[in-house]
Amino acid sequence: MTAPAAVTLDGVRRTFPDGTEAVRSVSLTIDEGDYVAVAGPSGSGKSTLLNIVSLLATPDAGNVIIRGTKTACMSDADRARLRARTFSFVFQSFHLVDHLSAYENVQLGLTLSARPDVDPKIALEQVGLAHRMHALPREMSGGERQRTAIARALARDTPIVICDEPTGSLDSESTEMVLDLLDVVHRAGRTLLVVTHDHYVMSRSQRLLKLRDGSVDFGASR
Ligand SMILES: Nc1ncnc2c1ncn2[C@@H]1O[C@H](COP(=O)(O)OP(=O)(O)OP(=O)(O)O)[C@@H](O)[C@H]1O
Numbered sequence: 001m002t003a004p005a006a007v008t009l010d011g012v013r014r015t016f017p018d019g020t021e022a023v024r025s026v027s028l029t030i031d032e033g034d035y036v037a038v039a040g041p042s043g044s045g046k047s048t049l050l051n052i053v054s055l056l057a058t059p060d061a062g063n064v065i066i067r068g069t070k071t072a073c074m075s076d077a078d079r080a081r082l083r084a085r086t087f088s089f090v091f092q093s094f095h096l097v098d099h100l101s102a103y104e105n106v107q108l109g110l111t112l113s114a115r116p117d118v119d120p121k122i123a124l125e126q127v128g129l130a131h132r133m134h135a136l137p138r139e140m141s142g143g144e145r146q147r148t149a150i151a152r153a154l155a156r157d158t159p160i161v162i163c164d165e166p167t168g169s170l171d172s173e174s175t176e177m178v179l180d181l182l183d184v185v186h187r188a189g190r191t192l193l194v195v196t197h198d199h200y201v202m203s204r205s206q207r208l209l210k211l212r213d214g215s216v217d218f219g220a221s222r
């Protein structure tokens with residue numbers, strides 16, 4: 001038997017109360033270990049789609065199947081548990097806790113995923129930030145903050161890592177560092193979904209998923 005796909009979407013829709021059809025009947029499969037860039041104009045539904053994939057939002061219609069588990073009939077508590085054990089997140093705005101050091105931010109991520117046995121320092125070493133482990137987010141550069149967010153994702157060791165514009169606010173040197181780290185995550189066999197407007201970031205992925213007006217643009221090329 002072949003392993004189930006990392007993510008299967010079947011006829012997924014999301015319409016906001018004001019009538020905006022953010023995602024219109026999207027069906028797609030993302031294999032385990034895939035590195036997928038998600039692109040498309042502003043408002044094309046990228047973040048909404050990722051929120052659905054990562055079980056942060058529920059679609060109005062359609063099925064979301066995560067590593068063989070159908071999520072449609074799950075309770076909110078089961079969905080939250082599946083989310084915590086399956087997904088790590090890296091966002092453009094880092095989402096670090098301001099009053100916690102780099103070390104404590106990574107540690108918090110581990111506590112939330114029930115992996116308190118992992119040493120945050122090792123994760124910070126992997127991203128070249130062991131020497132900054134006691135720094136607060138406001139004392140770090142944008143690139144350092146993003147590397148801390150990646151250290152948190154690395155340490156949590158979830159099968160799927162979701163990144164929404166992970167290099168959006170970084171200079172080219174920090175972008176390169178972050179993309180090299182995403183390669184490390186990918187080589188470790190984890191599935192990566194990366195929203196980006198940057199053609200260079202797209203070129204570093206294996207596959208491009210282009211959205212247009214809430215639908216997948218299957219004719220798209222890089
Ligand atoms: N909470 C909401 N309520 C109403 N409309 C929303 C909401 N969130 C998003 N939308 C709308 O849904 C559509 C898709 O939004 P989404 O944030 O998914 O786009 P995006 O592709 O991520 O855009 P960007 O590149 O600017 O981040 C847009 O028209 C947006 O205005």
Ligand SMILES: [Mg+2]
Binds near residue numbers: 046047048
């Ligand atoms: Mg977005």
